[in-house]
Amino acid sequence: AQSVTQLGSHVSVSEGALVLLRCNYSSSVPPYLFWYVQYPNQGLQLLLKYTSAATLVKGINGFEAEFKKSETSFHLTKPSAHMSDAAEYFCAVSVGAGGTSYGKLTFGQGTILTVHP
Amino acid sequence: GAVVSQHPSWVICKSGTSVKIECRSLDFQATTMFWYRQFPKQSLMLMATSNEGSKATYEQGVEKDKFLINHASLTLSTLTVTSAHPEDSSFYICSARDGYNPAGELFFGEGSRLTVL
Numbered sequence: 356a357q358s359v360t361q362l363g364s365h366v367s368v369s370e371g372a373l374v375l376l377r378c379n380y381s382s383s384v385p386p387y388l389f390w391y392v393q394y395p396n397q398g399l400q401l402l403l404k405y406t407s408a409a410t411l412v413k414g415i416n417g418f419e420a421e422f423k424k425s426e427t428s429f430h431l432t433k434p435s436a437h438m439s440d441a442a443e444y445f446c447a448v449s450v451g452a453g454g455t456s457y458g459k460l461t462f463g464q465g466t467i468l469t470v471h472p
Numbered sequence: 473g474a475v476v477s478q479h480p481s482w483v484i485c486k487s488g489t490s491v492k493i494e495c496r497s498l499d500f501q502a503t504t505m506f507w508y509r510q511f512p513k514q515s516l517m518l519m520a521t522s523n524e525g526s527k528a529t530y531e532q533g534v535e536k537d538k539f540l541i542n543h544a545s546l547t548l549s550t551l552t553v554t555s556a557h558p559e560d561s562s563f564y565i566c567s568a569r570d571g572y573n574p575a576g577e578l579f580f581g582e583g584s585r586l587t588v589l
Contacts, residue, residue: 398478398565398580445515459506460578462515
């Protein structure tokens with residue numbers, strides 16, 4: 356079984372400041388890890404994913420995340436926050452590729468990012 | 473990119489009635505779709521895995537007789553909330569992946585907000 360813990364349900368930053376959203380995972384097998392963004396009353400949009408290739412993953416909108424096996428972490432960062440980044444962010448884990456298991460995601464609790472002008 | 477569409481986006485119904493939510497993959501064939509439920513200010517919880525041409529697989533604690541899932545074609549899965557009650561009010565989100573690309577991205581619908589009066 357796998358699980359995800361997002362540290363901090365709310366993160367507030369100033370426009371232009373560094374964004375750091377924390378995610379730790381637990382998995383008995385090598386995980387696949389994802390970050391999604393959700394705007395109010397909308398579905399989820401994939402920001403980036405780790406699938407056992409490069410440990411530093413670059414995503415859309417300037418976000419990136421680094422897989423650290425020793426720390427069981429997959430923190431999301433962005434060097435300079437923009438007002439449009441304000442949303443809720445979910446970290447998710449799944450196991451394996453192929454078959455139905457790939458799509459069976461376990462989500463973290465979510466982190467609401469607020470960006471102040 | 474691939475698109476998953478849900479309908480309706482919003483639905484309000486009276487207690488005791490049934491509501492059907494559709495999830496369509498618009499430009500790919502989805503052999504597997506997933507239904508999630510999201511309560512206010514909470515994360516997404518997987519309800520069931522919908523398999524084209526076969527019975528859905530429900531997660532522990534999800535009543536299969538209350539949440540009927542039908543995946544009759546490669547582009548359509550439906551979730552019917554039967555005899556809805558106020559506690560069923562939630563945001564329901566489906567996701568799907570291209571059946572010809574099992575390691576590909578999981579696409580999410582826009583979500584359907586159900587309010588049961």
